[in-house]
Amino acid sequence: MIKNRKLAAPYLVWMVVFILVPLAIVTYFAFTDKAGNFTLENLMIIGQYSTVFVRSLLLAAEATVICLVLSFPVSYFLSRQRAAKQKIFLMLVMLPMWMNFLLRTYAWMSLLENNGIINRILGFFGIGPFQMIYTSGAVVLGMVYNFLPYMILPLYTAMTKIDNSVIEAAQDLGAGMFKTLTKVLIPLSAPGIATGITMVFVPSVSTFIISRMLGGGSNMLIGDLIELQFLGNSYNYNLGSALSLVLMVIVLLCMSFTNGFDDEDMEGVV
Amino acid sequence: FAAEDKIQVTEDISVSADYDWTRFKGQNVSLNVYNWGLYISDGSDESVDVISAFEELTGIKVNYTTFDTNESMYAKLKSGGASYDVIFPSDYMLGKMANEGMLLPLNKENIPNLAGISELYLDKEYDPGNVYSVPYMWCMVGITYNKDMVDEADLEQGWNLLWDPRYTGQILQFNNSRDCFAMALKTLGRSMNPTSTQDIDDALVKLQEQKPLVQAYVMDEVFDKMEGGEAALAPYYTGDGLTMIAENPSLGMFIPEEGTLQCVDAMCIPASSQNQEAAEMFINYMCEVDVALQNTLFVQYTSPVEAVRELLPAELRDSELMYPDPELIERSEYPSVISDELNSAMDMAWSQMKSFDDTGNQWLVPVFLLVAIAMTVFNVWRRRARKKRRQMY
Amino acid sequence: MSKIVSLQNIVVGFDGENVLNGLSLDIHDKEFVTFLGPSGCGKTTTLRVIGGFVQPSSGNVFFDGQDITNLPPYKRQVNTVFQKYALFPHLNVYENVAFGLRLKKMDEKEIRSRVLEMLEVVGLKGFERRDTTNLSGGQQQRVAIARGLVNHPRVLLLDEPLGALDLKLRKEMQLELKRLQQAMNITFIYVTHDQEEALTMSDTVVVMKDGNIQQIGSPIDIYNEPENAFVASFIGESNIIDGIMLRDFCVEFAGNEFACVDKGFAHNELVQVVIRPEDIQVVPAIQGQLTGVVKEVIFKGVHYEMRVEQAGYEWIIHSTQASAPGELIGMCIGPDEIHIMTRTEG
Amino acid sequence: MSKIVSLQNIVVGFDGENVLNGLSLDIHDKEFVTFLGPSGCGKTTTLRVIGGFVQPSSGNVFFDGQDITNLPPYKRQVNTVFQKYALFPHLNVYENVAFGLRLKKMDEKEIRSRVLEMLEVVGLKGFERRDTTNLSGGQQQRVAIARGLVNHPRVLLLDEPLGALDLKLRKEMQLELKRLQQAMNITFIYVTHDQEEALTMSDTVVVMKDGNIQQIGSPIDIYNEPENAFVASFIGESNIIDGIMLRDFCVEFAGNEFACVDKGFAHNELVQVVIRPEDIQVVPAIQGQLTGVVKEVIFKGVHYEMRVEQAGYEWIIHSTQASAPGELIGMCIGPDEIHIMTRTEG
């Protein structure tokens, strides 16, 4: 019973029917035109969208790096708290994810607008107003805000596995704070870093709501582009499928680079 | 009107008596109605709930859901993702769907209230002879402006106002390629409907020129933005303009003299509908004067039902925005159905415009891919090597 | 021998409770010092105070005459071998050992020669490229030691380094550690709760209990002349009986008078008497100073362990000859074998 | 005494390698049997064969005369105390112990009385409602034992139940387990790699190596008459020297002839001689049968351990008197203390 392989059968069927087959359909559409004939044109067209790709990747990378830098100390501090406290803090990290994604982003709009809360407060002190919303900074901020927990959690999981004595050992051997960080802490939390990067980078690349709401829609990201194919004038799902396919390949490459699909690393992410 | 001609459904709604509203009673019929969000008087904000009145009147259960863009509605229907009985597409989408055979021709005998619809809104090019549609709401595209921020004299410029560098960073633009291109084409002195790829290319240049001035490309966020005084200028639909002005009196709206787009959201029955007759009853009901009045009051768009105008409060009845000068209407165009090819070109141009200010070239994607592949290969090789090394001991 | 580490009135508290209550201690250079005590008595804490990982709430730590109480760990000339090794899992054996040297920005060649030399010393030549996680406990242990020693610390702290090893390996490593200490000629401060280990390896044993030092002395002193019942019972099995010191060289216990070699107690002072199980001679019942009934006999290989009841007290006796359970036997105790302590509780 | 468990030609292989090679063994009722051997020799596997967790690839298991080779674990009248207890963390002490009884759909009252009785036997009265995860190692251990015993199995299997405990607690628990076995009057099959433990507790010791049985016998037999060098060295420290059996009662080793009590070997047969460290008498150099130089002296509390070099061989001697390192001493070995074995490798 405990290792009964048959138990996986329902899921395997499910997986094939509802994960693999749909992706096969996407692939099929990516390589056909509207009439159903084989074509590579969809993929060729993508070259013309290179700026969109580059910008998306850059923005996502930026957001990922910021998330990483912000989360690293948080996760470290959390992992060194007492067990009871850790639980509470973890809950606090997870809790915002329970709010509707759109509404959270909306709240940021209220904060960042020219007449928004922040500018009002600053104006009270006679500073500003600053143009904050509709900049790429705001988009990155939105990504960081929405995906920060996805970085904190895997990092935290990795760091709880680091024994305090290993850190002390490094100090004992003459490593100051900085050296301890670079030579021990970072290498040892590498699996968490890798998972965190994937978990932040992927949704950042493919988001379109954030860029629309906080970026004012003036900069198109891959997510917008895909959405445009399915929900745009031309209703070109062949091109949409091709774009999806390319994005998926990029994402999978990133992932195969960071971790080898080990579910151990996924723990605590989700 | 004589009382005996009417059936009183609720306090505010009476419907004509010479129509058999009750023929589906007790048959457990239900209708799937797919409308724009907040586009019907639904009982919120002390309004009248017209749907429950319909249900009460006819015994038909209405399953009312909403969409947010024509395209998402289209995508859903096109894919066969759902079967609806009544949908509310806009003009060009309606035409496209009709062309693609996605709509059922209406049986006009079941919609006697069609007679009450103003000629102004009937028999347009998107649906000649109104074979497939009955107009539900009508509006034009105008420009909302904030009186505190915009010099009223500038309004003379018409559409070119949106290209005025003095308002850099204070202009909101449609986040919708169709409307944007229409405006650009208008400033070029052409039809608002692109007819060739040349049109699209030229409009693109125009839009790229405008981009540095634009604060954001928005759709419904425009309400918040304009009401909150975030921006000075924003082209939007007249009905929504009225709503904004009601919220913030320092806002105004004008319709450029050179002409503009006019839009109709119409009621249609998709080909997949199982209850055509009941759907037609619903459409007929929506054209009842009382119902149309309540909807107009709630939505603030112009109702094609002629009798409504008289019943409206004075400020709406006389509003230039709700009932513009017929000459102006004459000069305006409906968005037309355009070919797939032009649509693709427009989408492409649109995304080019959106990603315009950055430098970058086509080679970046392949280069990126190559780098990623190289890194993966390196990674795999490294892992292998490490494994081998471990096995050596 | 000069003092190398000196603790003065160290007080350490966690959560309002004192774990160390004003502990003072001098450790001499090039000695092998062992802290011995039951779990939770504060051994690790003392070691961490010396290593700099715990700040005492009062008291001072001197190293070579200098006050280092506020010096951070990475500036102390002290290295530690942690309770569970704390090897760096992301580095191989070589890199683990080289870690400290790398931080000193030493020349790569020099590092290489020192690491290889040290690995040879601990018997891990040829293991340089191995992952530490795949090593056996004993090998990991040696890597940890090499990692500490390669920095040429003046003092090496070892916190139960053999705790996780099995008995056989433990015994081997004990000897090896002792040899290493002598070869390197530096001070080892060693923590254990295993008394046999402490006796085997140490020059000086510090017996602790509840954050206080009970006795400091050489293994032989501690074993043969325990200062109180706690030390006596903690260091090896003992019979501890209440007695009265009738006069110098004469003590009464178990209802009998015995000659002994202790003096200087007050007349009729209440004392405790410690007698090691192997120091009791079993003789025929009539010849015994005491007689008792054998309750239980256990074969222990080298000897039999017998539990003998005499007047309500259960004696433990180790003897190479077994008596049958139920048999009446006599017990003789020589004056040399009787250790007298002032009576304490517990 | 009747046979209760009988293994016949058990072969178990993992990954193509045989872990047990045709092992045969009879275990008698109400005995305390210990499997002793180095890590990885197949002790746990043997136990799991008896428990039903491992299916032998050939051979049969008999229980009370019946073949149970193919009976699943939950149908065997055998209970197991697992290597790391395997208590159910989601159940408290009471529920852990009651687990087996609950499955038998026993009356709740009866369960209650049996569980409480059993908890009293193992000294955990009043711990019923405690979470098992908060218990100390020794207490957890006792819960595990109670959980097994409460089902009144005919045989209790124990897999290194004391492995995780510290020395002092281990010694206490050893005695307690032995008492428990006698009180319950059932068969205990016990696995350990600690020879002292095996000697202390067992009626019969089974010494294993590489999936084979080396010797079966009482602790005294095993200690005093090891059948081969492996057993000798595994059971206690030993000096094992190659020798030649010159004739009955006379053996030559270390360059000298010795009288002994063994006979029946072939003329000039090559043998191995086992001499326990405590059986060598230290005498002045001139009086010794052998003379050697003291290399190292270690105080062990009860005795000193000396390593003495004599003609290239290092003798281990336990003596209550210490000689100084470097001193030349003599060694005497009585005929009784010399154990002769046919020579094997290893």
Next chain:
Amino acid sequence: MKKQHLAALQKVYLCLIFSFLYVPIAVMMVFSFNESKSRTLFTGFTLKWYQSLLHNEMILEALWLSLVVAFLAATVATILGVMASIGISGMKKRTQGVINTVSYLPVVNPEIITGVSLMMLFVVYVNIAHWLNSNPSVPGFLKFLPENIFGFGTLLIAHITFCVPYVIFNVAPKLRRMDVRMYEAALDLGCNPRQAFFKVVLPELMPAILSAFLISLTYSIDDFIISYFSCGTLQTLPIAIYSMTRKKVSPEINALSTIMFVAILCIILVSNALESRSYRKKRIKE
């Protein structure tokens, strides 16, 4: 001295990060009590949005649907995922890797891809069913496939599909680390394999299963895009919210979010309190 500084710094930093996480939520909650519809200017306190929320049938219906779907999807996904984890744990390392990789796809795929691809699958099915049902040359007994599948069923399937991987990634590692001896001990004490699973293995996995369930619930309640393409004519809460933005987000939604947030907070606090109380009780007894 230095350590204290560090501790203070740590506190300040954590405070900053958590306020970063919570400020927007606080804004949302505060403005759910705002008199006017403005999102940036607080004009006065009112509870009217809460009142009108109670009368907004569309939102309430959507909420109800969302909750039902979320609970069902989370439950089915949890059962499916736990079974799968157990099954997978018995497989070879290589097979496990493949399955993990595939399971990982819905997690890393942009939602729109998952949504659209599932929709396409359903459409393909509908086409096949339609062809079977309408083609006269197909024997009658094959004409049983329903054509009108879009709706609750497809919505549920979509939600289950993207929830199961999260369950697997939560449960499988725990299962792998679980001591097999626990299971063997149960067998030893007389459980048959089925009993052993339900009495020992399952309770042992319970924390992981619970958190997997909660995560599934969260994702399911929050999901918009995938639902949008598979819900047919139904409307879940996020879809209602999104389509409402035709004008603007009504403060009613703020009110709803506030209520949900507070409800969740309460559940968490209560469960934590219960846990710590039972823990304390235990300690007192010692």
